[in-house]
Amino acid sequence: MWEYTDKVQDHFINPRNVGEIEDADGVGNVGSIACGDALRLTIKVDENQVITDAKFKTFGCASAIASSSMLTEMLKGMKLEDAKRLTNDDIARALGGLPKEKMHCSVMGREALEAAIADYTGAILPMAQGEVVCECFGVTDLEIIRAIRENALTSVEDITNFTKAGGGCGKCEGKLRALLTETMAGEAGQPTGVAKKKRMTTLEKIKKIEEVVEREIKPTLKKDGGDIRLIDVDGDFVTVSLRGSCANCHSSQTTLKEYVERKLREQVLESLIVEEDK
Amino acid sequence: MAVLPEQVIYMDNNATTRIAPEVLDAMMPYLTQFYGNPSSMHTFGGQVGQAISQARQQIADLLGADPGEIVFTSCGTESDSTAILSAIQSFPEKNHVVTTRVEHPAVKNLCDNLEIFTGRKYHVTRLPVAADGTLDMQRYRESLTDDTAIVSVMWANNETGVLFPVEEMAQIARERGVLFHTDAVQAVGKVPINLRETAIDFLSLSGHKLHAPKGIGVLYVRKGTPYIPFMNGGHQEHGRRGGTENVASIIGLGRACALAAEKMEEENTRVRALRDKLEQGLLSTVPKALRNGHPTQRLPNTANISFEYVEGEAILLHMNQLNICASSGSACTSGSLEPSHVLRAMGVPFTAAHGSIRFSLSIYNNEEEVDFVLARMPDIITKLRALSPFWEDK
Numbered sequence: 001m002w003e004y005t006d007k008v009q010d011h012f013i014n015p016r017n018v019g020e021i022e023d024a025d026g027v028g029n030v031g032s033i034a035c036g037d038a039l040r041l042t043i044k045v046d047e048n049q050v051i052t053d054a055k056f057k058t059f060g061c062a063s064a065i066a067s068s069s070m071l072t073e074m075l076k077g078m079k080l081e082d083a084k085r086l087t088n089d090d091i092a093r094a095l096g097g098l099p100k101e102k103m104h105c106s107v108m109g110r111e112a113l114e115a116a117i118a119d120y121t122g123a124i125l126p127m128a129q130g131e132v133v134c135e136c137f138g139v140t141d142l143e144i145i146r147a148i149r150e151n152a153l154t155s156v157e158d159i160t161n162f163t164k165a166g167g168g169c170g171k172c173e174g175k176l177r178a179l180l181t182e183t184m185a186g187e188a189g190q191p192t193g194v195a196k197k198k199r200m201t202t203l204e205k206i207k208k209i210e211e212v213v214e215r216e217i218k219p220t221l222k223k224d225g226g227d228i229r230l231i232d233v234d235g236d237f238v239t240v241s242l243r244g245s246c247a248n249c250h251s252s253q254t255t256l257k258e259y260v261e262r263k264l265r266e267q268v269l270e271s272l273i274v275e276e277d278k
Numbered sequence: 279m280a281v282l283p284e285q286v287i288y289m290d291n292n293a294t295t296r297i298a299p300e301v302l303d304a305m306m307p308y309l310t311q312f313y314g315n316p317s318s319m320h321t322f323g324g325q326v327g328q329a330i331s332q333a334r335q336q337i338a339d340l341l342g343a344d345p346g347e348i349v350f351t352s353c354g355t356e357s358d359s360t361a362i363l364s365a366i367q368s369f370p371e372k373n374h375v376v377t378t379r380v381e382h383p384a385v386k387n388l389c390d391n392l393e394i395f396t397g398r399k400y401h402v403t404r405l406p407v408a409a410d411g412t413l414d415m416q417r418y419r420e421s422l423t424d425d426t427a428i429v430s431v432m433w434a435n436n437e438t439g440v441l442f443p444v445e446e447m448a449q450i451a452r453e454r455g456v457l458f459h460t461d462a463v464q465a466v467g468k469v470p471i472n473l474r475e476t477a478i479d480f481l482s483l484s485g486h487k488l489h490a491p492k493g494i495g496v497l498y499v500r501k502g503t504p505y506i507p508f509m510n511g512g513h514q515e516h517g518r519r520g521g522t523e524n525v526a527s528i529i530g531l532g533r534a535c536a537l538a539a540e541k542m543e544e545e546n547t548r549v550r551a552l553r554d555k556l557e558q559g560l561l562s563t564v565p566k567a568l569r570n571g572h573p574t575q576r577l578p579n580t581a582n583i584s585f586e587y588v589e590g591e592a593i594l595l596h597m598n599q600l601n602i603c604a605s606s607g608s609a610c611t612s613g614s615l616e617p618s619h620v621l622r623a624m625g626v627p628f629t630a631a632h633g634s635i636r637f638s639l640s641i642y643n644n645e646e647e648v649d650f651v652l653a654r655m656p657d658i659i660t661k662l663r664a665l666s667p668f669w670e671d672k
Binding site for chain 2 (some may be wrong): 002009012013015018029033034036037038039040057058059060061062064065136167168
């Protein structure tokens, strides 16, 4: 069973902005029924270059529907310029995160948005011009390189999670590995992908840490009779105090590093260091 | 947070079943008072050995086998691995295995990776199936060669319930001098089996599919069949499978097999009627709904229905809101990106494969539950189709 956040479940059960804008200014169609998910996004843009309305139709799983619904909510009232900069990570984060294997659903949202904007401005989508690497899902090298750069991907498995490439027959695995090595080498010397992402403000960071502790870490520890309290966040240092059965547990250091720190690094910031308040 | 059994409509019995109350009753003494080791010399332990013998007899009775042909394992997967690896090690000069494209991962993935396990290259013939999930017997006959070490073909398919004619296939294999294994995990307890009258050499079964606990399986090994153990160790199971017996679960499985024999008729009458009502109801009330699998050559409890132009995980999550438990062959439920290998082998089009739902019933289901599901499914599908960009033009 997938672990979906409450936000994902809410947007899946009660999707917002379902349908099609009749006299849309931009239409974006991505995905296909063979691939298992597809999205049609329609947008309305006013004379001030502001998106006034957005609607969607999606064939796909819960996270595909939720990503589409969330995307339309984010777009309404957004300047076209800002919409152009929206990343798949922004969509996933607005949903409180997606399971790793479902990140491609957020990528589909971003791709539909780009297609809709290109349809509006009359631009040609550069991504579609690349060379198809994964024939099962029709993914081009340009799409793969972009996903590697934008999401700081480090493995072929990551590429599959984000773009679906390699998730079918698996014949393109060698090509994916080559693209990964090339792209990562190209990125070296430059700021890393993680750092390149929009910098998180301290406030955002604390909120996000709090959210992950409350939503994920605490319930898990409580299952074993333990508990955790967030004491302080100072730069990358997160201070917590372990309680309940965790407090006297000889493997509490393992819990701290292997579980708490790993979770926070995965979901908030790669550079976080978790310490115990003694 | 927890969902209690009395709140759910459980139609996922091909995934696992509830432990029958009679089975639990039979097990309890062996989880509490009678904790002795059946290998011990003292009566306290030895009496447990007698209880195991009785369970072995109950299992043999359901299968039409001798108790000496029953080997206890930890699960269906272990039984499958034991049978296939035993056969190929017994015939090191042979390098060919015959199976089908629709096997459970327990057999499929083993056959895909034989080289890793054995360090030798194997040629694997994976027999195709027709659109209704049935096998072409002529192709099967032609696939057998002098190099074939073993045939492994499931008795009933876990996704569609389609039955393969394994008794006839085993006979053909024997005539060619080839060992025959069947993964009968879904079939045992639902269809009559009498191994004495067949040429089947190995048969796998799993306790938790027939109202016994998880963690207990059986491999039937026909007397005289060459055999090399998968797990070595103590003298348990006459050296055919080392490791202290999972006593309580063995007792439970024995009781479950006796119970299955008693309930076989109900399974094939009342449960079949419930399944048929559910299936017919869904096919007639939901437009563009299709049955996957042969209409009659099938388990009595399984209905696999595709709802075109919607995605299975989304359907399951809506059903989950109503506490209806079922499964899907969609890509998204498994973490893989492609829909079920079984439906793809049958050539089910993508429009339908992604939207397949498997309902699998048991003797614990009733008509009220079927009526509830029938009343609620059309709305779920309509709701999701309203979201689907592919539905409008249909």
